[in-house]
Amino acid sequence: MKFKKPRGTQDLLGKYMEKWSSVEERITGILRSYGYLEIRTPIFEVSDLFVRTVGESSDIVTKEMYMFKDKKGRRLTLRPENTAPVMRAYLENGLQRQGGISRFYYMGPMFRYDRPQAGRYRQFHQIGAEAIGTSNPAIDAEIINLSMDIYRAFGFSSLQVRLNSVGCMKCRGEYMGFLREKLEEYKPELCDDCRQRTDTNPLRVFDCKTCVSVKEKLPTITDHLCEECNEHFEKLCAILKQMGVDFVIDPLLVRGLDYYTKTAYEIVCPELGAQNALCGGGRYDGLASELGGVSIPAVGFSAGMERLMQILPDELDKSETTMTRAYFVVFDDKCSIQAMVLADRLRSAGFVAYVDFSMRSIKKQLKSASTRGYDYAVFVGQKEIEDKEVTLKNMESGDQVTVSFEKLVSYFSEKGVVGIE
Numbered sequence: 001m002k003f004k005k006p007r008g009t010q011d012l013l014g015k016y017m018e019k020w021s022s023v024e025e026r027i028t029g030i031l032r033s034y035g036y037l038e039i040r041t042p043i044f045e046v047s048d049l050f051v052r053t054v055g056e057s058s059d060i061v062t063k064e065m066y067m068f069k070d071k072k073g074r075r076l077t078l079r080p081e082n083t084a085p086v087m088r089a090y091l092e093n094g095l096q097r098q099g100g101i102s103r104f105y106y107m108g109p110m111f112r113y114d115r116p117q118a119g120r121y122r123q124f125h126q127i128g129a130e131a132i133g134t135s136n137p138a139i140d141a142e143i144i145n146l147s148m149d150i151y152r153a154f155g156f157s158s159l160q161v162r163l164n165s166v167g168c169m170k171c172r173g174e175y176m177g178f179l180r181e182k183l184e185e186y187k188p189e190l191c192d193d194c195r196q197r198t199d200t201n202p203l204r205v206f207d208c209k210t211c212v213s214v215k216e217k218l219p220t221i222t223d224h225l226c227e228e229c230n231e232h233f234e235k236l237c238a239i240l241k242q243m244g245v246d247f248v249i250d251p252l253l254v255r256g257l258d259y260y261t262k263t264a265y266e267i268v269c270p271e272l273g274a275q276n277a278l279c280g281g282g283r284y285d286g287l288a289s290e291l292g293g294v295s296i297p298a299v300g301f302s303a304g305m306e307r308l309m310q311i312l313p314d315e316l317d318k319s320e321t322t323m324t325r326a327y328f329v330v331f332d333d334k335c336s337i338q339a340m341v342l343a344d345r346l347r348s349a350g351f352v353a354y355v356d357f358s359m360r361s362i363k364k365q366l367k368s369a370s371t372r373g374y375d376y377a378v379f380v381g382q383k384e385i386e387d388k389e390v391t392l393k394n395m396e397s398g399d400q401v402t403v404s405f406e407k408l409v410s411y412f413s414e415k416g417v418v419g420i421e
């Protein structure tokens with residue numbers, strides 16, 4: 001084989017892909033239940049969109065962007081994240097004129113040229129939500145609760161929400177001055193990257209995995225918030241408590257993207273090791289004006305699909321995710337058309353029907369029905385066609401029954417679970 005997938009990418013197929021799709025379906029059901037509507041933006045955008053918002057000195061912009069020039073020499077980038085594109089689309093489509101809050105959700109691939117390891121890919125997938133148009137801390141709480149609902153829907157109840165406020169342009173600016181002074185004092189103890197960060201973006205020192213002992217001695221942003229940011233943070237904490245959402249305040253939490261103001265949070269799964277952040281988000285009140293629009297407050301989150309898949313069991317709770325699935329075992333070519341007609345009837349009634357046209361031995365077809373996880377094998381041979389009935393084999397119990405063509409759909413309706421609960 002001469003070609004292999006690029007490093008840090010994955011082929012999603014087979015049972016893994018089926019699980020992936022049902023996970024996506026369950027999550028989009030939750031997002032829609034909160035009134036969020038889907039938005040799809042281009043996979044690539046003008047590079048400056050990310051440089052201006054994610055931050056010139058961020059790791060994403062300095063090291064990780066898949067940047068290229070098109071034939072006219074325009075600088076484009078495969079999106080490393082989707083918050084800036086959603087805000088760009090919001091402004092470009094004039095949605096601010098509608099007033100009120102616009103709630104969007106999205107899912108799809110993102111691209112970052114990072115060092116691949118467990119839970120970290122160069123092409124990965126996010127499902128996220130953005131609520132644009134209000135500075136009310138209640139919507140920060142909605143976003144945090146909504147993102148937790150995703151994990152609750154899969155039975156995870158003990159994940160941790162780590163919460164912080166990173167202040168606004170004003171108080172963060174002042175705080176960065178203090179931080180720089182302190183970092184100068186500790187310069188000899190810092191790693192090379194952090195020495196540079198002291199000048200370019202001192203907050204990023206909190207992200208460093210090596211300068212742990214210095215981090216603990218530094219002043220935290222939480223102690224330097226202005227009145228407005230402090231009030232926002234206190235209100236948010238009070239609402240979360242009232243809603244019964246558990247969280248831990250982590251004054252050292254900074255996010256790898258520069259656009260955050262006030263709320264910043266992550267949902268972490270301690271068992272995942274180095275890449276333990278399942279989901280990250282926060283408020284980004286300065287992003288719209290950075291794009292040349294008016295000032296529009298907004299908040300959102302993105303959840304990593306690969307990391308969620310990693311902590312889920314191989315088989316999801318079946319009763320909630322499956323509709324009855326029939327595998328048509330076709331004896332010979334003459335029986336194909338009858339099998340297709342019956343399969344169509346089942347599909348119209350909402351069931352899954354797969355017809356095996358391979359003309360392999362019955363044994364091989366049955367084996368394939370079993371490995372693909374079908375609930376029933378439906379035998380269609382010459383004798384069945386003459387008698388106008390099929391033999392059904394329950395793949396789990398092995399029981400066999402004969403059912404007339406006429407009654408096939410009603411038999412499935414009585415036995416089967418249709419659709420997703």
Ligand code: HAM
Nearest residue numbers: 081083120121124277278279280281282300301302304
């Ligand atoms: P982020 O923290 O960069 O935030 O990414 C969010 C999530 O995407 C992470 O918690 C992780 O689960 C997943 N993720 C990130 N990089 C990788 C990777 N290389 N491989 C696998 N999974 C990865 C954002 O992207 C912001 N746009 C979130 C946001 C939305 N803030 C406001 N609205």
